[in-house]
Amino acid sequence: MEVKLSNGYGWKRCSLAQDRAQHRCHIKKGFILLLTLTFLSSAIIHFSDFSLKTIELPDNLYKNVVNQIHSYYMIIKLPSGRDNQTIFLAPAPNANQQVQQRATQISTQTTAISVHHHVAHPSNYHFILDEPDKCRQWDPFLVLMVPVAPNQVKARNAIRSTWGNESTVQGKAVITLFLVGLTGGSNSEKVQQQLEEESRQHRDLLQSNFVDSYFNLTIKTMVIMDWLATRCPQANFSMKVDSDMYINIENLMTLLLAPNTPRQNYITGVVMWNRSVVRNKHSKWYVSEELYPEPKYPTYLLGMGYVFSNDLPEKIVEASKAIKPFNIEDAYVGACLKHLDIAPLSPPDPSLFRVYMGHYKREDFLRVITTILGSPQQLIDIWKDVKRPT
Incomplete structure (x- = not known):
C-alpha cells in the first residue's frame, strides 16, 4: 500500500x-x-x-x-x-x-x-469566544478571571448571581470573566452552541482552542495571563479564582486599596513553601522527572485563588518561554515567578485566604477573602446569608 x-x-x-x-x-x-x-x-x-x-x-x-x-x-x-x-x-x-512554513526547517x-x-505558551492558541473591548468599556480596577469547564453552567450562573455580580466595590470597577477550552465527546457540538448562546447573553465568556482537561490547566492559566496582558493592561489588579470559590470582594478590595499593598510585582494568596514534587505515578498530582527534575517546587500560590498586580501577566507570559511546562499549574506559575526573581508574598493576615472553613458560621465568612465551597447552591445560600441586613 x-x-x-x-x-x-x-x-x-x-x-x-x-x-x-x-x-x-x-x-x-x-x-x-x-x-x-x-x-x-x-x-x-x-x-x-x-x-x-x-x-x-x-x-x-x-x-x-x-x-x-x-x-x-x-x-x-x-x-x-x-x-x-x-x-x-x-x-x-x-x-x-x-499551513504556513515552519520557522525551523528540518x-x-x-x-x-x-x-x-512548549504547549503552555499562549501564542500557540487563539480565542474562539472573546471580549476584547471589555476593559476599554469598563476601565476596571480589578479583574476576576475564572477558569471553568465548558459544561459547568451551574457554577457560572451561581457566580453571576453572587460575587460575580459585584461591578463596583468601594468606588472601584470590578469585572468577572470565565475562561473555557474546547469540549470533547459526542455532544461537543451541542455544548459549543450552548456556550455561544451563553456568550451572547452574558458577554463574560472567553474560549480558547485548547482542549479543556485537568492536565491542560497550565495552558488554561497561561491563556488567562495572555488575555490580561493583551486585552486588559489598564487594570490595577487581577485574580485567578477557581469556580468553586467564595469571594468576599469587600475584604479583597480593602486589601488592595491598603497603602502598604504594592502596585507592582505583587502576588499573594495561600503561599506554598518547600513543597515536594509528587513522584507517585498513581497520584493525580504526579509529575515526572523529565517534566520537572527538581525534587521540590519553588514557592508558589495555591491555585484556588491568588491575586496579583496586573503588571505580572505580561512578565509571566514572557518568562514561560524559558520554563518547560508541567501539569501542576500553580507550581508552574511559581516557577515562572522564580525565573523573574519575584517572591510571592503572604497576605497581611494569612487567615484571609482559607482553604476550607468547616461548619458554616456567618461571622467567619464576613472576615475572609476566599475559601472553597462544596457546590454552586452552597455559594448561593451562603451569599444570601452574608448579604442579609443585620
Whole structure:
C-alpha cells in the first residue's frame, strides 16, 4: 500500500494492484494523521528502545506524517500511570488556515526531530469566544478571571448571581470573566452552541482552542495571563479564582486599596513553601522527572485563588518561554515567578485566604477573602446569608 498527500488538504489511499481501478476516498485528515502516527510509533516502540523525546525518522514517509501532524496539531506529552507518557493532540494555532512554513526547517541531513512543543505558551492558541473591548468599556480596577469547564453552567450562573455580580466595590470597577477550552465527546457540538448562546447573553465568556482537561490547566492559566496582558493592561489588579470559590470582594478590595499593598510585582494568596514534587505515578498530582527534575517546587500560590498586580501577566507570559511546562499549574506559575526573581508574598493576615472553613458560621465568612465551597447552591445560600441586613 502506498500512502501519499493530496495538495496538503487531505489524504488519498490508493491500491498498488495493477488489475484494479484506482480508488479514492477522503477521510478527515485529523483521524488519519493520528492513526498513522500511532501505527508508526507502535512499530518503533515494539522493535527498539523508543523515547517520545526524540523520534528516529525511518524514511521520508514518516517525515511527511510528522510535518503534517505539526501543521494541524500541537503534540503534547503528558504522564500516564502505565508508561509515564501520553501523546495528546490539541488544535494548532493555524489549524483552520493555510499551513504556513515552519520557522525551523528540518534539514535533509537530520536523522531525528523532537516532537515536544512548549504547549503552555499562549501564542500557540487563539480565542474562539472573546471580549476584547471589555476593559476599554469598563476601565476596571480589578479583574476576576475564572477558569471553568465548558459544561459547568451551574457554577457560572451561581457566580453571576453572587460575587460575580459585584461591578463596583468601594468606588472601584470590578469585572468577572470565565475562561473555557474546547469540549470533547459526542455532544461537543451541542455544548459549543450552548456556550455561544451563553456568550451572547452574558458577554463574560472567553474560549480558547485548547482542549479543556485537568492536565491542560497550565495552558488554561497561561491563556488567562495572555488575555490580561493583551486585552486588559489598564487594570490595577487581577485574580485567578477557581469556580468553586467564595469571594468576599469587600475584604479583597480593602486589601488592595491598603497603602502598604504594592502596585507592582505583587502576588499573594495561600503561599506554598518547600513543597515536594509528587513522584507517585498513581497520584493525580504526579509529575515526572523529565517534566520537572527538581525534587521540590519553588514557592508558589495555591491555585484556588491568588491575586496579583496586573503588571505580572505580561512578565509571566514572557518568562514561560524559558520554563518547560508541567501539569501542576500553580507550581508552574511559581516557577515562572522564580525565573523573574519575584517572591510571592503572604497576605497581611494569612487567615484571609482559607482553604476550607468547616461548619458554616456567618461571622467567619464576613472576615475572609476566599475559601472553597462544596457546590454552586452552597455559594448561593451562603451569599444570601452574608448579604442579609443585620
